[in-house]
Amino acid sequence: MSVFSEKYGPWALVTGAAMGLGAEFARQLAARRLNLLLLDINAEVLTEVSKSVSKEFNVGIRPIVVDLAQPDFLRNVSSDLDEQIGLLVNIVGGSAIGHFLDLPLERHLSMLAVNVRAPLILAHHFGGLMRARKRGGIIFVSSISALSGTSDFSEYSATKAYDLVLGEALWQELRPCGVDVLTMIVDAADTPGWRTENPNPEAKTWPPVMSAADTVRETLEALGKTPSFVPGAQHQSRVE
């Protein structure tokens, strides 16, 4: 057993695990010998990812198809594995581009549920169990747009500011209890979600978009060392 799996094992729960950063966390955590509870709304792709990670790394995988916007989603997630979740990776997040008043209120409320309510509920439930065991870790995902209000992303950036502030506060509160909390502040990572918002692959961005693999690798290396973190040296320079 590695130091990582002793501290954060034997199971990790990853939300948004069918694609993008969540799927990459699943792969890299399996490579670190953690078993995986994988949550996503997309049943078909979640099944594919679960099969491929299980085949490649031979770890325990339990996929759960769940809509994290639903008020009672925790009932579908909570199970006999609760006490064994040593790492919670809160990745799922929705975004909507457009003027605040031009987007339907329902869209705003759904984003609030997925980006704010769901990670809050999961951190409260699993964080409590980790504190009782005196070990574990929680990862939140924020965005560089959380660092100041961003027009056309008004509510998205506000929800990501919530994730950042909650994560940094929990880093301080849970550290003495043996639980590491880290908030990753992502600038641009190459995922299906990023490509939907940046459809022209030829367009040059600065700093260049990072691979999902490097984004996740750097985040896992930072876990336990700092309250929040911007993956990618060139991306860090945007906030200095």
Ligand SMILES: NC(=O)c1ccc[n+]([C@@H]2O[C@H](COP(=O)([O-])OP(=O)(O)OC[C@H]3O[C@@H](n4cnc5c(N)ncnc54)[C@H](OP(=O)(O)O)[C@@H]3O)[C@@H](O)[C@H]2O)c1
């Ligand atoms: N990629 C970036 O550059 C970037 C930058 C800043 C912050 N972030 C943050 O990083 C996180 C992951 O981003 P990503 O680009 O990896 O996303 P992604 O490629 O869009 O993947 C997100 C996954 O979550 C699933 N999902 C969406 N709504 C859900 C719900 N209500 N319940 C359960 N699963 C749901 C999606 O399923 P469907 O596709 O079927 O909806 C998809 O499988 C997000 O919180 C995002 O805000 C990303």
